[in-house]
Amino acid sequence: MILVAGGTGTLGTRLVRLLSDRGMEVRVLTRDPARAAHLPRTVQILTGDLREPAAVAAAVRGCSTVVSAVHGFVGPGKPSPESIDRDANLALIQAAATAGVEHLVLVSGFGVAADHPMSLYRAKFAAEQALRASGLRWTIIRPTSYLETWIGVTGAKLADNGQALVFGPGRNPINFVAAEDVAVAIDLAIHDQSLRGQSLDVAGPENLTFTQIADQLIAASGRPGRTRHIPLPMLRAMSVLARPAAPSFARQAHAAVMMNTADMTVDVSAIRDRLPTVPATTLHDLLTRQPSPEVPPADARPPRRRESQRPGRLPRGAEQRHRHGRRRCSAR
Numbered sequence: 001m002i003l004v005a006g007g008t009g010t011l012g013t014r015l016v017r018l019l020s021d022r023g024m025e026v027r028v029l030t031r032d033p034a035r036a037a038h039l040p041r042t043v044q045i046l047t048g049d050l051r052e053p054a055a056v057a058a059a060v061r062g063c064s065t066v067v068s069a070v071h072g073f074v075g076p077g078k079p080s081p082e083s084i085d086r087d088a089n090l091a092l093i094q095a096a097a098t099a100g101v102e103h104l105v106l107v108s109g110f111g112v113a114a115d116h117p118m119s120l121y122r123a124k125f126a127a128e129q130a131l132r133a134s135g136l137r138w139t140i141i142r143p144t145s146y147l148e149t150w151i152g153v154t155g156a157k158l159a160d161n162g163q164a165l166v167f168g169p170g171r172n173p174i175n176f177v178a179a180e181d182v183a184v185a186i187d188l189a190i191h192d193q194s195l196r197g198q199s200l201d202v203a204g205p206e207n208l209t210f211t212q213i214a215d216q217l218i219a220a221s222g223r224p225g226r227t228r229h230i231p232l233p234m235l236r237a238m239s240v241l242a243r244p245a246a247p248s249f250a251r252q253a254h255a256a257v258m259m260n261t262a263d264m265t266v267d268v269s270a271i272r273d274r275l276p277t278v279p280a281t282t283l284h285d286l287l288t289r290q291p292s293p294e295v296p297p298a299d300a301r302p303p304r305r306r307e308s309q310r311p312g313r314l315p316r317g318a319e320q321r322h323r324h325g326r327r328r329c330s331a332r
């Protein structure tokens with residue numbers, strides 16, 4: 001049995017499908033089983049919150065492999081990087097070691113460090129350190145930003161009002177990787193023994209600006225459109241002023257400032273040499289192919305009725321849902 005904590009998310013959904021298609025037994029931990037309705041019906045759904053010790057213990061019970069693909073950067077339930085990316089991951093690692101789990105795969109981030117300017121990347125680094133010291137067999141996956149996530153953010157309103165949304169000037173090149181390729185890298189990490197004890201950077205083939213993403217999204221929509229920019233000074237101000245009342249909003253503003261000002265490019269050639277079988281999906285590939293598995297937005301309760309009305313998603317076709325015959329259990 002493989003536990004995928006975060007199996008309802010953008011990356012998790014793709015990983016769960018990959019593992020299920022291979023005939024693996026998969027368990028997904030979610031705080032809200034409605035968020036797992038789109039997953040294959042063979043998947044075992046466990047309701048619980050990683051911040052609750054009983055849920056963590058129940059989640060890892062009987063598992064040979066555990067994948068942590070969670071984060072507390074944004075989302076429902078007052079998350080924070082410290083409570084999820086650091087503390088909940090530490091609890092998961094501890095519980096997995098106690099339960100005799102064979103291998104834990106931690107999804108971290110590209111460039112995490114103890115002194116990183118973003119709290120998310122400091123929290124992920126702390127979890128990495130704990131995993132290395134845990135005595136478990138481990139693999140750490142360090143991806144760059146996900147194309148699918150930013151297609152969702154940039155194109156959220158495109159179908160409704162013809163506007164793509166860009167935070168700041170959007171002229172800074174950033175490495176983006178397709179979450180579906182990250183899922184392939186994790187699948188490899190699970191099945192290839194030589195990747196135990198390795199920290200693997202996973203980057204995509206393109207360094208793109210937000211403006212380039214917006215332009216490609218508008219072109220793919222087949223209709224005239226324009227790009228709306230949130231001014232950088234406003235983002236800088238929000239990253240400080242919103243901290244007390246809306247910390248998640250402040251974190252997003254800070255991330256947007258970083259993505260406009262820091263060097264976010266990656267020379268992908270060395271990385272690709274290490275994982276040569278992982279596909280190199282481009283933005284163009286994603287925009288011109290058949291619809292990929294849809295993920296409900298994190299704050300949608302219950303899931304919305306019409307795909308085309310989902311915030312953060314382009315109307316790329318109907319999702320195939322599997323609502324019947326699901327095994328469900330609760331850790332509460």
Ligand SMILES: NC(=O)c1ccc[n+]([C@@H]2O[C@H](COP(=O)([O-])OP(=O)(O)OC[C@H]3O[C@@H](n4cnc5c(N)ncnc54)[C@H](OP(=O)(O)O)[C@@H]3O)[C@@H](O)[C@H]2O)c1
Pocket residue numbers: 005006007008009010011012029030031032035048049050051068069070071072075079084088107108109110143144145146147149179295298
């Ligand atoms: N998106 C990116 O650009 C990016 C880049 C680099 C690394 N990453 C990393 O990749 C991983 C997946 O990211 P993503 O963007 O695919 O995530 P996502 O779509 O935002 O989904 C987040 C997942 O975390 C789960 N989660 C959050 N808090 C939880 C809690 N307290 N208990 C149980 N589950 C909880 C959510 O489950 P429920 O809501 O169903 O409970 C959901 O499945 C994360 O580790 C993230 O830090 C992401």
